[in-house]
Amino acid sequence: MHEQRYGLISSLSIHSIVFILFFALSVHKNTDYIKTYYIQFTQMGEQTLQAAGPSREIMKTKVPKAIKKDVVQTRCNDEPPVKEHEAVIINDAIESHEAVNVASTSDPGLQSEATHHQGGGSTVGNVPNAAPSGTSGVIETEFGSTGAPAFLKRQMPIYPMMAKKLGKEGRVVLRLFINEKGKLMNVEVVEQAGYGFTESAVEAVKMSTFSPARENGVSTASKALLTIRFVLKKV
């Protein structure tokens, strides 16, 4: 009887060791804490709406909650990152200027702006009540400028297959809340694009790591604008 007990205990311990090793080695970056906000500007910045093209209209008809669910589902797949594809994805500061203007007109805090919009009766995307932590001393910046957060590990977004097939290009503008430790707190979609561009961009950002923004040599929390362009290279 003693042997049976020893056998069971040792077997269970061997299996648990194997499982612990397995899960420790397959490092899954936990991105569940990152909230994704979808913001839609309907009344302000009409000129940039045209820049986004007709795909915005498609996205607008969808319920924001459903979009968020889609993002969650694609995250569950845990696909291995595809490094090599024929698409060029550039983070261009110059191109994103119009988007910056849109964002800066609505800058006094996302939350207040969102509530204002909801009060005004215009469409504002799904804004969860979870406020970004440490909003005091948050600097507004954009990727590429001095003192802005930078990529430590940059995960290139996957060009959505369907968009590639249809020859569609797009641009996604995200605002990343990065805390003083360089941890991504949440992602805000400032400008959406259809054909899975938004999901792909958000997914890639969540898998990337960042260095925090620096102000006078001190790392601070920041909201940084990131423009991701999906461009097909002509062959």
Place this chain on the structure above:
Amino acid sequence: MEWLHALVDYGIIGLLIIMSIIAVAITVERYLIFRKIRVENFNDKKSLEIELTKKLHIIATIGSNAPYIGLLGTVLGIMFTFYTMGREGLMDTGKIMTGLALALKATAIGLVVAIPSITFYNFLLRKVKALIAQWETDNGRKRI
């Protein structure tokens, strides 16, 4: 059809893990018993054999059946993928491939369970044979 996915993910893989735990537990138990057993205490060869080969068939069964169970999981996973494809119509190639790749994990786990089980079984069988041979030599082959 969601239940099929859950069945593959939890049912099949859970079953394989339980089988693996049982196989290792029996192996350890048998090993301890083989080390402790005194062949001199047995007067009959057959009773010694019965005592030694007890539970060994379980390891053999697990070793031979784990790949089949894993294969069953893979077939169910592929069924689920095809079903989803048929229902949703046009589907992303990446999604299909991911579904198929994830379906294959059941086979992989089945093999991972089967390989050590067969090894343990052969190891224990050899121990049994050695102990019986020792009994035979001790008894001068006169009472076989």
